[in-house]
Amino acid sequence: MSGNLDQGLLIGAAVLLVAVAAVRLSTRLGLPSLLLYLLIGMLLGESGFGIRFDDAELTRTLGFCALIMIIAEGGLTARWTTLRPVLGLSAVLATLGVAVSIAVVGVAVHLVLGLGWRLSLLYGAVLSSTDAAAVFATLRRLRLPPRLVATLEAESGMNDAPVVLLVVLLSTAGPMPHPWWYELILVLYELVAGVAVGWLVATVGRWLLRNAALPSSGLYPIAAVGLMILAYAAGAVTHASGFLAVYVAGVVLGNARLPHRRSILGFADGLAWVAQIGLFVLLGLLVSPSRLGGALVPALVVGVALVLLARPLSVVVSAVLARPVRGPRRPESRIGWRGSAFLSWAGLRGAVPIVLATIPLSLGTPGADRLFDAVFVLVIIFTLVQAGTLAPAARLLGVTAPGEATELHVETAPLEKMNADLLQVDVPPGSRLAGVFIDELRLPVGAAITLVVREGAGFVPGPDTRLRSGDALLIVATADARDAAERRLRAVSRRGRLARWFGEKGEEPRA
Template identity: 40%
Template sequence: MDSLDTVSLSILLGAVLVLAGILSSLVALRFGAPLLLVFLLVGMAAGESGPGGLRFDDVRLAYTVGSVALALILFDGGLRTRFSTFRSVLAPSLTLASIGVFLTAALTAPVVVQVLGLTWLEALLVGAVVASTDAAAVFFLLHGRGLRLRPRVAATIEIESGTNDPLAIFLTVLLVELLVMGDRPWTAVLASLVGQGLGGAAFGLLGGRVTVLALNRLALPQGLHAPFVTTAALTVFGLAQSVHASGFLAVYLAGLIVGNRPTRAHNTVIAFLDAATWLAQIAMFVLLGLLAWPERLMSHGLQALAIAATLMFVARPVAVFLCLAPFRFSWRERAFISWVGLRGAVGIFLASIPLLVGLPRAELYFNIGFVVVLVSLLVQGWTLAPAAKLLRIALPRAEPAPRRVELDLPGQLEQELVGYHVGTGNPYLRRKIVPSWAKPVLVVRESRVLSAAEAGAIRPGDHIYLLAPPEKAQALDRFFVEMPPPPAPDPRLLGDFFVGADVQLGALAEIYGLEIAAEDRDVTLADHIAEALGHPPHPGDVVPLGAIALVVSAEAGGRVTRVGLRLAAPDPVPRGRRPRLVRWIARARALARSVLEP
């Protein structure tokens, strides 16, 4: 019976820890703290040296849970990445994810040698452990603070953080093997690197295609599509790892393939993976926190702080500026991308690998990696949003995103039903315009379900449902944003809503169904307006763009900084204020009808 009680208590403690992690997210949202930091602190508080007093030293279990969590996180990241985004920043992102990781580890190593007295190979291992960034923490903070990044910067950070983890993991495992097995010829090391990369890419591309084919061909019961995709992702990861290919690269590419192909239950899969990755991250972070001992962490606290400072202020910035030098990034964008090098779960996960294999000084690697991650989360995590504003890389999100309902339609993959509540300040209600690829089909009004034809004109308080391609459904949000009326309405100066001047023409083309030449899709609105006007822009200048018009809202230094979008022609002038000629024509037509009609 004692063993049964032990199992029951273990289940209870595990559930309480996960519940504490979930509830702590409310604290993180309130104060802007990185969730990873909160979960780690929950684990440390529950550990043997904390108030909880729970003894935990199972490194193998922590590594297993961490592997599953990282596989799901990478698959989810690939699932949400659009090929158009991927292609637009492929070169700079992959440069940061490959050369940038090597440079960061190499530039950190000399300081490690000096402050810890390790060999160069051991110092490189410490550098590799802390070389990758944590996308989940970065975007949680930005979205939690109501900020949105410039599109090109956001895409670069997203792709880099999704692709640099596999390389950091490979580099760490390779250095651990060299320390355990002794020196190996560099030709063998290079062959191993290429083999793992090619093998991971092959497994990812093939696994993604097979998952899409099976998902669309198999008649799975309702509700099993999402678990099937999640299990398929872990299968791809496990198969690649079992043959010594890069499972982390494979699972990311598989997610990229699945997310960019028409599939059944796409939104159900996204929602399920949201919950799965959330719980996996909580479990991984809490277990890693349980492994940490505050007393041991502080035994090399000063050395770890020196390494963290080198990483944040020297290694990462130098690597970013060198890697992005061939590309068209401003110094502000490069400075922000440097500061976004937020360390997180991968760093602590990699620091546990020396513990798992029993490497000499394994606890030192773990303690240094843990402290560096904590410092990065505390310093960079809490200053990320102010840095974005200071460098003018992010603009305040002026309006909350509307609540969107998405429903899959069985029997086809090209369309889904997207629903919104219509508020009095929606651009849709104001201008009665939606993209050409969205078709209104249903209206719910006062608990009655009406067809679009039966409903007639849309009214405030209605719920409208439109048919739209799944990959474009999110773009409808901006038409149903609740926008307050401007303090001084002026149709000459104000558009329906505002966007940053660094938005590309291709992004607007996808939303509004505009015809934009392929060579102009990467041109920003600021550059397009400057070329179209031929003179320094002034607020109120209008540049037509297909079915919409671009209105200069703000400029600085002779360059547009904010653009208003005019979705349609201004509302008709009230009857009493129509021009005199228009009133005469209307009267003449009325007189002619009265004479001609019997």
């Protein structure tokens, strides 16, 4: 028993370290890292080192656990100011857009491949969901308008709820247990209840994190991750969308002023990477490489239908229906035909379709083996073609974004016995804090800058100290003055020393 455990730990540690090194290699080669993770899994499998793994049920369970962490990290790092204007379009893409995509792919598979209607629609359902891991990992490396990135991220965070339900229904043998209108109401309930559960858990958790004064800074990231898992579990127990609850909870917490916020985001980012590595390696283990050759033709048929017909049509229909009927449209909410074309091409597929394909595989649905192989091949093709062409496509369509000043981040740590907080502020490039004198900040009574770290050296500033880009500030503020001090710093960072005259109050976007 001890020997097996030691061998398992040795293999697991080696795979993790190789996967981490593969990120560097993939960056140099210009290939998505998920392909290397899949390759590692396939090399460990039956055609490589001979590890035989065919437990689809376990893969589905672990895959769902990994997706919780990936979606949670995406929600925590989403900005409410860029997310709010595109919520309508993202919601339509995640619901009606999914239905359009399933219908188009289902018809194409039925007519070209001659499969039954249920299995054809199952192909469409499995592939209709964009992948959160692929979207978060790929798009944030590109210089794109925030509204486009936010649209795709929100869509990937919301479209799992209806898709999982439809895949389960289509994978179940026998006639549908309920009429179509009942299933539609059930999908709507899952979405609405998922939002409510996620918001409730995060709102209570936000208050607790800000007022608990935990004895160790390392407990805050653990508590935040626990809240994400609680949101999913609470959603699942109430038969709501657990994935949507996780995303909503992440957005609410990510846009709140939490103690040790950077530590929370760093911890979540690390867990998301571990989840991605484990998920793709596991999926690579599950596949049988000897069967992939026969899945190439079905994969190409489905891929052509998805890329050239289903995805563009779903984007066009969603963009038309999400357009406000009355009143002027705000500029930040406009996508335009160029943005719609990019959305059509950037509907990335990754781990989610493969995980969804394990549902009919674990239920023994007829044709599930061929479906899984076709989806696996298609994801590899999509990743090679789409991910590598997103940057040229963005430049060709003219949807690249210029560089922008970094938003000011304030890290807080509670000082319980003093009834005060310790604030750490880094002056980012482009911030208008640079050039401002300390006395021009006009921080509220109870807040004072106690230390400035500049080029690795720290000193106690005076009223005539002038801030520079790259400075790190250490501020002590009483509990009553903390919020006002943060707002003033953000206001000056955005509009300069005359922020009040411009009407800038420094409010941080909240979910």
